Amino acid sequence: MMFGGGGGWRRHGRLDEEDDINGNIYDKEVVKTLLNMFKPYWKSGVFSLIAMLLYSGTVIAIPWLVGRAIDNHVNNPQNSNLNSMVLLIIIVAAFQFVTNQMQIRVMARVSQNVLYSLRVNLFSHLQKLPMSFFNRNQVGRVMSRIQNDVQQLQEFLSIMLITLGDFVSLVGIMAVMLGMNWKLALVTFSVLPTVVVLLVFWQKKARGAFNQTRRTIAGVNAGLEENISGIRVVQSLNRGNANVKKFRQINSANLDANLKAGQLTSALFPSVEMISAVSLALVILVGGLIALSDPGQITAGYLVAFSLYIYRLFEPVRNLAMQYGSLQRAMVAGRRIMEILAEKPEIIESVNAFELNTFDNNIEYKKVSFGYINNEMVLKDIDLKIQKGQKVAFVGETGAGKTTLVSLLVRLYDPKKGKILLDGHDLREISFESLSSCISMVPQEPFLFSETVNENIRYNRLGINEGKIVEAAKLVGADQFISELPDGYKTKIAENGRNLSVGQRQLISFARALASDPKILILDEATANIDTESEMLIQDAIDKLLKQRTSLVIAHRLSTVRNSDWIYVMNDGCVIEQGTHENLLSMKGKYSEMIAYSERDAKGVILYN
Numbered sequence: 065m066m067f068g069g070g071g072g073w074r075r076h077g078r079l080d081e082e083d084d085i086n087g088n089i090y091d092k093e094v095v096k097t098l099l100n101m102f103k104p105y106w107k108s109g110v111f112s113l114i115a116m117l118l119y120s121g122t123v124i125a126i127p128w129l130v131g132r133a134i135d136n137h138v139n140n141p142q143n144s145n146l147n148s149m150v151l152l153i154i155i156v157a158a159f160q161f162v163t164n165q166m167q168i169r170v171m172a173r174v175s176q177n178v179l180y181s182l183r184v185n186l187f188s189h190l191q192k193l194p195m196s197f198f199n200r201n202q203v204g205r206v207m208s209r210i211q212n213d214v215q216q217l218q219e220f221l222s223i224m225l226i227t228l229g230d231f232v233s234l235v236g237i238m239a240v241m242l243g244m245n246w247k248l249a250l251v252t253f254s255v256l257p258t259v260v261v262l263l264v265f266w267q268k269k270a271r272g273a274f275n276q277t278r279r280t281i282a283g284v285n286a287g288l289e290e291n292i293s294g295i296r297v298v299q300s301l302n303r304g305n306a307n308v309k310k311f312r313q314i315n316s317a318n319l320d321a322n323l324k325a326g327q328l329t330s331a332l333f334p335s336v337e338m339i340s341a342v343s344l345a346l347v348i349l350v351g352g353l354i355a356l357s358d359p360g361q362i363t364a365g366y367l368v369a370f371s372l373y374i375y376r377l378f379e380p381v382r383n384l385a386m387q388y389g390s391l392q393r394a395m396v397a398g399r400r401i402m403e404i405l406a407e408k409p410e411i412i413e414s415v416n417a418f419e420l421n422t423f424d425n426n427i428e429y430k431k432v433s434f435g436y437i438n439n440e441m442v443l444k445d446i447d448l449k450i451q452k453g454q455k456v457a458f459v460g461e462t463g464a465g466k467t468t469l470v471s472l473l474v475r476l477y478d479p480k481k482g483k484i485l486l487d488g489h490d491l492r493e494i495s496f497e498s499l500s501s502c503i504s505m506v507p508q509e510p511f512l513f514s515e516t517v518n519e520n521i522r523y524n525r526l527g528i529n530e531g532k533i534v535e536a537a538k539l540v541g542a543d544q545f546i547s548e549l550p551d552g553y554k555t556k557i558a559e560n561g562r563n564l565s566v567g568q569r570q571l572i573s574f575a576r577a578l579a580s581d582p583k584i585l586i587l588d589e590a591t592a593n594i595d596t597e598s599e600m601l602i603q604d605a606i607d608k609l610l611k612q613r614t615s616l617v618i619a620h621r622l623s624t625v626r627n628s629d630w631i632y633v634m635n636d637g638c639v640i641e642q643g644t645h646e647n648l649l650s651m652k653g654k655y656s657e658m659i660a661y662s663e664r665d666a667k668g669v670i671l672y673n
Contacts (some may be wrong), residue, residue, distance in 0.1 A: 094398030131369030220394030230380035460634035
């Protein structure tokens with residue numbers, strides 16, 4: 065069944081499909097959210113900040129100490145304490161190494177803890193989001209938010225303190241240079257506008273290049289995923305060589321994009337180095353002229369210290385330029401993650417929810433209407449009552465609203481109008497836990513998790529023992545094929561159950577539903593993917609089981625429908641006929657047409673398509 069969606073993120077909550085990384089390097093809300101997540105680790109954060117400031121201090125101190133050592137030795141060679149100065153420089157350099165390692169290691173640990181919490185929060189939040197969210201958004205795009213965007217934030221958190229340290233070092237070096245000799249400092253700073261122009265130009269080019277690498281690698285990944293997922297079709301149609309040719313084209317585009325991005329990156333460093341060399345040459349020239357006119361104003365130590373500061377000055381400038389793109393991508397990634405976290409759960413457990421320990425009476429739909437999109441109702445004023453122990457069937461053409469109707473009973477959605485009562489209690493007043501323990505649903509498309517057969521059967525009741533698992537499997541006729549698997553019930557099921565047939569997957573889904581011993585059982589065309597022979601093998605067991613339970617069955621096989629206690633015929637979101645098999649036949653209405661169709665079918669078992 066296709067569900068409603070459409071529109072952009074801001075209109076209907078669909079995740080933005082734009083993959084470009086353009087954006088600001090500072091987003092107040094993103095930074096605020098990250099800082100809140102840092103709160104549990106504030107002590108480590110303060111420790112890293114102090115280590116960063118000490119490290120920046122050593123970056124500024126070493127050139128000054130080198131200059132002092134040279135001047136002391138030149139002015140007083142016999143009593144310059146050169147050895148002591150060299151030892152002091154070595155000690156400061158060692159301290160620089162230690163503080164740098166400390167800030168990086170502590171910050172890395174804090175960052176990983178923050179990202180761990182973020183992933184858990186995202187996963188937990190996704191468990192609570194309504195089905196309407198997943199109907200609107202592609203699974204791959206949601207996965208990208210959790211994986212790729214969190215990875216972008218990891219990169220940001222890793223360089224955040226380093227970036228701050230580079231900025232502190234830059235400001236500190238400029239202040240020291242101005243304090244030492246403002247004339248030489250201004251000569252040095254005179255080339256900075258050239259650096260700024262270069263970086264602006266580089267960023268403009270690099271942004272497009274890196275966007276292109278992002279788009280092309282997405283194409284590569286999509287091609288890989290599609291071909292690996294459809295490998296049976298690929299091989300059966302002998303499409304291997306054609307697909308390789310197509311993949312070469314996609315991969316070639318990614319190669320070209322990465323080469324262009326690499327060329328831009330490699331061009332930045334030599335350009336900044338060249339500008340710093342020009343700055344150094346200008347300082348030596350101007351410093352030499354000043355020294356000639358006033359020998360006492362500039363010393364050899366001053367020139368050496370200034371030369372070292374010039375090198376240190378352009379290093380953080382270059383680093384900040386490289387980190388600009390990472391900061392930009394991180395802010396965009398952060399906004400995307402916040403879009404998911406901003407999604408509000410629609411199915412909410414009542415604060416005063418109570419436990420429904422028994423089911424003694426009936427299920428009642430009272431004037432229930434529902435639509436996936438506002439003002440487009442797919443269920444319209446549904447009124448029906450199902451007594452305890454009844455086997456009720458729902459029939460109708462595709463799109464009549466059958467699956468939607470039973471989905472409301474397990475609270476995948478809530479009605480837009482009206483209410484559903486269980487023993488007289490509104491479903492919205494019943495706790496999630498007791499509702500799930502009361503009802504089990506077997507969908508048309510079986511989904512198995514990449515766990516053992518055991519774990520898949522006990523998925524809804526983690527506490528049940530091996531005996532209950534085997535009993536449920538035997539009841540639906542799954543025990544024989546499970547026992548023949550390499551490790552029996554401990555066999556690991558492949559992704560999407562690829563190592564099992566469709567029928568086997570559905571039988572395990574049956575066992576999963578029955579193992580929880582539900583009071584109400586929903587079968588949503590659950591035998592549609594099982595061949596007639598397999599269905600006949602389990603039909604007796606299912607009939608015995610359904611006699612002891614209230615059951616809602618959506619079916620397209622006549623044999624399943626005619627044995628029901630009551631049948632609802634649906635069309636365009638409404639119940640248009642209801643009654644027993646015999647009563648409905650006597651009405652000569654829609655149900656009779658379906659029966660006539662089934663009689664024209666070769667085997668006489670298909671009620672409708």
